[in-house]
Amino acid sequence: MKNGFTLKLIHSGHKGTIYSIQMAGEKLSEFEKFKTNPVIHEHKSTDELLVILKEMANKHGFQKRFFKMNESKLTDAVVALSRKNLRLYCGRFGNILLILGNGGIKKTQTYNQDALLNAYVKEIAFASNRVEQRIKDKEIKYSGNLFKGNLEFTGEDL
Amino acid sequence: MSQSILEKAIAEIPISTIKFVEKQGEIASQIATILKSKKSSQRDFAKQIGMKESQLSKILAADANLTLKTITKIEAALEQDIIQIPMFTSQSLYDELIYHDNSDSPLANIPFSKPDKIMPHNTTELSDFPQMKVFKGAA
Numbered sequence: 001m002k003n004g005f006t007l008k009l010i011h012s013g014h015k016g017t018i019y020s021i022q023m024a025g026e027k028l029s030e031f032e033k034f035k036t037n038p039v040i041h042e043h044k045s046t047d048e049l050l051v052i053l054k055e056m057a058n059k060h061g062f063q064k065r066f067f068k069m070n071e072s073k074l075t076d077a078v079v080a081l082s083r084k085n086l087r088l089y090c091g092r093f094g095n096i097l098l099i100l101g102n103g104g105i106k107k108t109q110t111y112n113q114d115a116l117l118n119a120y121v122k123e124i125a126f127a128s129n130r131v132e133q134r135i136k137d138k139e140i141k142y143s144g145n146l147f148k149g150n151l152e153f154t155g156e157d158l
Numbered sequence: 159m160s161q162s163i164l165e166k167a168i169a170e171i172p173i174s175t176i177k178f179v180e181k182q183g184e185i186a187s188q189i190a191t192i193l194k195s196k197k198s199s200q201r202d203f204a205k206q207i208g209m210k211e212s213q214l215s216k217i218l219a220a221d222a223n224l225t226l227k228t229i230t231k232i233e234a235a236l237e238q239d240i241i242q243i244p245m246f247t248s249q250s251l252y253d254e255l256i257y258h259d260n261s262d263s264p265l266a267n268i269p270f271s272k273p274d275k276i277m278p279h280n281t282t283e284l285s286d287f288p289q290m291k292v293f294k295g296a297a
Binding site: 008009010011012018029031032035047048050051052053054055056057059060063065066067082083 | 190
């Protein structure tokens with residue numbers, strides 16, 4: 001994260017668009033890392049979680065009721081998409097834009113008791129804060145269901 | 159148009175799972191829309207149907223495997239249907255498959271007999287359709 005990140009387009013539908021954060025110098029976005037993680041791949045709810053992401057983007061929008069809200073104290077944007085004990089942490093920007101971070105299996109009472117999940121939440125919170133700031137500064141705008149503007153965040157921005 | 163990263167990820171998922179989640183999402187949205195139109199809160203509605211609020215939240219998050227009994231209980235409380243079941247009835251079935259002259263159909267040479275009675279469109283009692291045995295045998 002300290003070297004920067006970009007927002008990579010994951011899917012665009014009639015009701016919303018999904019991005020994921022991709023760290024500078026890495027080939028895969030955080031969502032692609034999540035999806036290819038063997039533990040996640042084997043989880044029986046992963047398929048359902050992937051399909052509901054597409055359904056939201058195509059038909060329903062990223063309405064609050066689909067998520068566990070306010071997962072981070074750092075920003076209201078951070079939410080979790082959950083199926084059983086599987087968590088995918090996201091930054092939610094209204095009903096039309098979603099930024100995916102990473103996630104995992106929640107085995108503790110709260111995510112912050114788990115060092116890895118805690119790190120993922122901090123990561124998506126940090127990225128969401130940077131995006132919110134650029135929106136405030138009008139460097140990123142919503143256009144239709146897409147972010148328009150500079151979606152690359154260098155180390156100097158952070 | 160090329161597939162998105164998400165669509166590629168979903169390409170290998172069984173169609174039954176996709177259809178299940180589609181239905182979960184549609185039912186959830188249907189309930190949410192009706193609750194909104196009735197200005198009913200989740201808490202009040204959960205109380206009304208004797209359900210824990212957390213369970214209703216899961217339904218509205220498209221994260222529940224609802225039984226027909228629960229769907230019916232919700233429909234009764236909402237005074238509105240949330241799912242529609244397309245009916246295959248005697249009339250539509252015979253119109254489509256039997257009485258039309260459709261020699262290209264693989265069913266064209268199956269010897270159907272006319273039913274003793276034609277049931278109304280909303281009838282679902284298969285026992286009233288002896289011809290169903292023919293379908294079963296032909297499959």
